[in-house]
Amino acid sequence: MxxxxxxxxxxxxxxxxxxxxxxxxxxxxxxxxxxxxxxxxxxxxxxxxxxxxxxxxxxxxPSKVEILLDTLIEDTEKRLPMLTERTTAESIRGYLLGFARFLTGDPAGKILLALIAEAQHDPGTAESLHKRYLGPRRDQERDMLVRAIDAGEVSPRLDPDATIDALVGPIVYRALTGSSIPSGLVDTLVADLLLPR
CATH class of the missing domain: 1.10.10.60 (Homeodomain-like)
Incomplete structure (x- = not known):
């Protein structure tokens, strides 16, 4: 041999x-x-x-939606990491500013906006987007907020889910409509929703 x-x-x-x-x-x-x-x-x-x-x-x-979701999930993990350390009003503010930059300046943010828009017309896209991205991300955001509440760092008047909606909703809306997202908007949301007087 x-x-x-x-x-x-x-x-x-x-x-x-x-x-x-x-x-x-x-x-x-x-x-x-x-x-x-x-x-x-x-x-x-x-x-x-x-x-x-x-x-x-x-x-x-099976579809371009699933390709885009894989791209979105991987890019979000790299470019918009979830807060894992001590969560404060300031760190939540930083996360929201990062989210605004992600939506307006990152190609993966454009994917998220495109999938949100498509989900309004296609139930299959809506289901995949919620199951694979929005639901898990929402769980992480809720955990971030609850940790801050439990530590006494923030005291929102709304329940955690409604607070997340109120914080994230205006940012997503402005991005979907092509409007800029000024840091003053994020500052006001944090002050009014997380640090009520």
Missing amino acids: PAANSQPRRARSGNRRDEAARLAVLHAADDLLVERGFGNLTVEAIARRAGVAKQTIYRWW
């Missing part, structure tokens, strides 16, 4: 290629959404931009 056969076989690098292809698809979807908008985004265009076969995409994702 040749000496080459006595050496251990080299491990396949398929997983690395698969991960590279997966990331290429996520980045392509992100870029194309910003360039073309949700309505003009197709799986075919994503496949072309990512350099993968359309069948590869459909093997991993």
Whole structure:
């Protein structure tokens, strides 16, 4: 037998290629959404931009919505981390300012806005968005707020869910309408909703 056969076989690098292809698809979807908008985004265009076969995409994702959700979830974890340390009114203010920047200046924020808009017309999108992103994120935001309440750092008059709605709602609304989100708005929301006189 040749000496080459006595050496251990080299491990396949398929997983690395698969991960590279997966990331290429996520980045392509992100870029194309910003360039073309949700309505003009197709799986075919994503496949072309990512350099993968359309069948590869459909093997991993059933629709462009699911691709965008994966992109949104990964990018949110990296670019808008949830507060895990001691939570104060000031740290919540910082989180809300980061959320405003995320919605207005980050491609992943554009994905969130596009999915919120699409969810108004498509029940399947609404269900996936809530199940995979909005629900889990809301749980984390509620936990952040409850920790601040329990520590005596904030004392909102509204229950935690209504407080989150009142804090986040105006930010999302302004972003959806293309308006700027001044830091004064966030300051006022925090002062009025978390530190009532």
